[in-house]
Amino acid sequence: xxxxxxxxARILNHLGTTLLEQLEGSVRDHQSLGGVVIYDSADxxxxxxxxIVLGVGIHDHDGIVxxxxxxxxxxxxxxxxxxxxxxxxxxxxxxxxxxxALLGLAEGASWTQLxxxxxxxxxEDDVGGAAAEFIGGMPSGDLFSLANAIAALIxxxxxxxDKGSNVLAFSGRQEEADPSRIETILGRRVPERYIRAQxxxxxxxxxxxxxxxxxxxxxxxxxDEHSVAxxxxxxRAGEEIxxxxxxxxxxxxxxxxxxxxxxxxxxxxxxMLRFRAGSDxxxxxxxxxVSTALEGGPSALEASGRLGLVGRxxxxxxxxxxxxxxxxAAGTAPTQAASLQRAADAFALHLSALQPGSAVAVLGDRAYxxxxxxxxxxxxxxxxxxxxxxxxxxxxxxxxxxxxIGPLAMDAGSLPRARHGADQxxxxxxxxxxxxxxxxxxxxxxxxxxxxxxxxxxxxxNAISPPIAQLLAYDHKHQAQLVQTLRCWLNAxxxxxxxxxxxxxxxxxxRYRMRRVAAVSGLDLTDSHQRFAAMLQLRLLESVxxxxxxxxxx
Numbered sequence: 001x002x003x004x005x006x007x008x009a010r011i012l013n014h015l016g017t018t019l020l021e022q023l024e025g026s027v028r029d030h031q032s033l034g035g036v037v038i039y040d041s042a043d044x045x046x047x048x049x050x051x052i053v054l055g056v057g058i059h060d061h062d063g064i065v066x067x068x069x070x071x072x073x074x075x076x077x078x079x080x081x082x083x084x085x086x087x088x089x090x091x092x093x094x095x096x097x098x099x100x101a102l103l104g105l106a107e108g109a110s111w112t113q114l115x116x117x118x119x120x121x122x123x124e125d126d127v128g129g130a131a132a133e134f135i136g137g138m139p140s141g142d143l144f145s146l147a148n149a150i151a152a153l154i155x156x157x158x159x160x161x162d163k164g165s166n167v168l169a170f171s172g173r174q175e176e177a178d179p180s181r182i183e184t185i186l187g188r189r190v191p192e193r194y195i196r197a198q199x200x201x202x203x204x205x206x207x208x209x210x211x212x213x214x215x216x217x218x219x220x221x222x223x224d225e226h227s228v229a230x231x232x233x234x235x236r237a238g239e240e241i242x243x244x245x246x247x248x249x250x251x252x253x254x255x256x257x258x259x260x261x262x263x264x265x266x267x268x269x270x271x272m273l274r275f276r277a278g279s280d281x282x283x284x285x286x287x288x289x290v291s292t293a294l295e296g297g298p299s300a301l302e303a304s305g306r307l308g309l310v311g312r313x314x315x316x317x318x319x320x321x322x323x324x325x326x327x328x329a330a331g332t333a334p335t336q337a338a339s340l341q342r343a344a345d346a347f348a349l350h351l352s353a354l355q356p357g358s359a360v361a362v363l364g365d366r367a368y369x370x371x372x373x374x375x376x377x378x379x380x381x382x383x384x385x386x387x388x389x390x391x392x393x394x395x396x397x398x399x400x401x402x403x404x405i406g407p408l409a410m411d412a413g414s415l416p417r418a419r420h421g422a423d424q425x426x427x428x429x430x431x432x433x434x435x436x437x438x439x440x441x442x443x444x445x446x447x448x449x450x451x452x453x454x455x456x457x458x459x460x461x462n463a464i465s466p467p468i469a470q471l472l473a474y475d476h477k478h479q480a481q482l483v484q485t486l487r488c489w490l491n492a493x494x495x496x497x498x499x500x501x502x503x504x505x506x507x508x509x510x511r512y513r514m515r516r517v518a519a520v521s522g523l524d525l526t527d528s529h530q531r532f533a534a535m536l537q538l539r540l541l542e543s544v545x546x547x548x549x550x551x552x553x554x
Contacts, residue, residue, distance in 0.1 A: 161245070309370055315371045405440045424448040
C-alpha cells in the first residue's frame with residue numbers, strides 16, 4: 001500500500017459516521033500515520049510521531065484542551081475522545097495551534113474495538129517494505145475499501161463477516177440499515193440475540209446450502225426490535241466457507257445486482273485468502289528479523305533497522321507458558337505450539353496498543369518481544385515492567401504465562417545481551433512455578449546464578465559435600481528431619497524462636513535435632529564459612545535440575 005492508505009482521511013472515510021466523527025481540525029494534513037496510542041493520565045506522555053491518540057477517560061473540557069496542547073509538540077495526528085463533545089472556542093484554538101485533529105467516538109462504541117479496527121486499517125508491510133499487491137483493482141487484504149466498492153455496486157450498505165459472525169470490514173452508509181446493524185458495527189460482532197434468531201430461522205443453513213445470494217426477509221424480535229431485509233452470500237474457497245457478506249436492503253436485489261453480489265463474494269474470498277496467507281508470511285518474516293536482531297552478527301543492524309529499533313533504547317521481553325501450573329494443560333507438542341502462538345498474538349496486540357513499533361515473534365518454546373521505548377530514560381525500565389505486568393493482569397488466570405525482561409539495549413549491538421538476560425529471568429520464573437509472573441534480569445540475578453551453579457554441579461556428577469551427604473544418609477536411614485532442621489535454622493539466622501515456627505516442632509525438640517545435626521555432619525556452625533557453605537549446598541539441593549540422592553549406606 002502507499003502511504004495514503006495510512007492517512008487520517010482514509011480512516012475517516014472508512015469509520016466516519018458509524019464510529020468516528022470529525023469534530024475539529026483538518027484530516028487532510030496527516031499522512032503516513034505512526035500508529036495507535038492509548039493515553040493514560042497516570043503515565044508520562046510518550047508517543048510516536050503522527051500517532052492517533054485514544055483519550056480514554058478524558059471527558060472534561062479543560063482536560064481535552066490540556067491534552068491537545070501537550071500532543072502538539074509531539075506531532076500527534078489526532079486525538080479521539082468520547083462523543084458527544086461541545087467544541088468551544090478555546091478547544092477550537094487548541095486544535096488549530098497544536099495541529100492535532102479532534103475526533104469523536106460514537107456513544108456505545110468500544111475503545112478496544114476501535115483500537116483493533118484502527119490497527120487493521122493501518123496495517124501494512126511494516127517490516128518488509130514490499131510493493132503492494134492488487135486483487136480486482138483493490139489493494140490485497142484491504143477489505144474496507146472492497147466493502148465500500150461492493151456497497152456502491154449494489155447500492156446497499158454491507159458487512160463482511162467471518163464464520164463466527166465477527167465483522168471483518170464494513171462499508172459506509174450503515175445509518176441506512178437498522179439498529180441491529182449499528183449495534184453490530186459498534187461491537188464488531190453480531191449480537192448474540194440476533195445470532196440466535198438467525199439460527200432459529202435457519203438463515204445460516206440457507207447460506208451453507210446455496211452458492212448464490214439468499215434473500216432473507218425482515219423480521220421482528222419479541223421486544224419489538226425490527227430488522228430490515230438482508231441479502232447474504234457465503235464466501236467460499238472451494239469447499240471451505242471463509243465467512244459471509246450481508247447487505248441491508250429494502251427489497252430484493254435485481255438480477256444484475258444479485259449477480260454482481262455473487263461475483264463480489266468470489267473477490268472477497270481471494271482477498272481473505274491472501275490476507276490469511278500474507279499474515280502467515282509477515283509473521284514468519286517478522287520472526288526472522290527478530291531472531292536475526294537478537295542473535296547479533298553482520299545482519300543484526302539491518303534487521304534492527306527494518307524493525308525500527310535503531311536510535312532508541314529497546315526492551316527485550318521473553319514470554320513463556322508455565323505448564324507447571326496445570327500439568328494437564330501441556331498436552332501434545334502441537335497443542336503447546338498453538339497455545340504459545342495465541343499467547344504471542346495477544347501479547348503483540350497488547351504491546352502495539354501501548355508502544356507502536358513493538359514486534360513479537362515465537363522462537364522455540366518462547367516468544368520474544370522487542371519494544372522501542374520513549375520517555376524519560378529513568379522511567380524506561382519501569383515502562384517495560386508495566387507493559388508486561390499489565391498484559392498478564394488482563395489475561396488473568398486464563399493464560400499461564402510468565403515474562404522475563406532483559407536489561408535495556410541501548411543499541412543494536414546490545415540486543416543479544418538483552419535477550420540473554422530475558423532468557424535468564426524467564427528460567428528463574430519457570431523454576432519458581434508461580435511465585436512471580438514478571439521479573440527483570442537484574443532482580444533475578446542471584447537466583448539465576450544459583451541455577452547456573454546447579455547446572456555446573458549436575459555436570460560434575462551431582463557432587464554433595466560430605467557434611468550434607470551424611471545428613472541426607474542419616475535422614476534416609478532413620479526417617480529423621482535433620483536436613484530440614486538445619487535449613488530452618490540457617491533461614492532464621494540461628495534464631496530458634498523463629499526456626500521452630502518454620503519447622504513446626506517444640507523448641508526442645510528443635511534444639512535436640514540441632515545437636516544431632518552437629519554430631520552427624522561434623523559441621524561447626526559457629527564458623528561463618530561453614531555456615532555459608534551449608535546454606536549454599538542446601539539451596540543447590542532445591543534448584544539443581546537433576547535430583548540429588550543421598551549415597552546408600554554400606
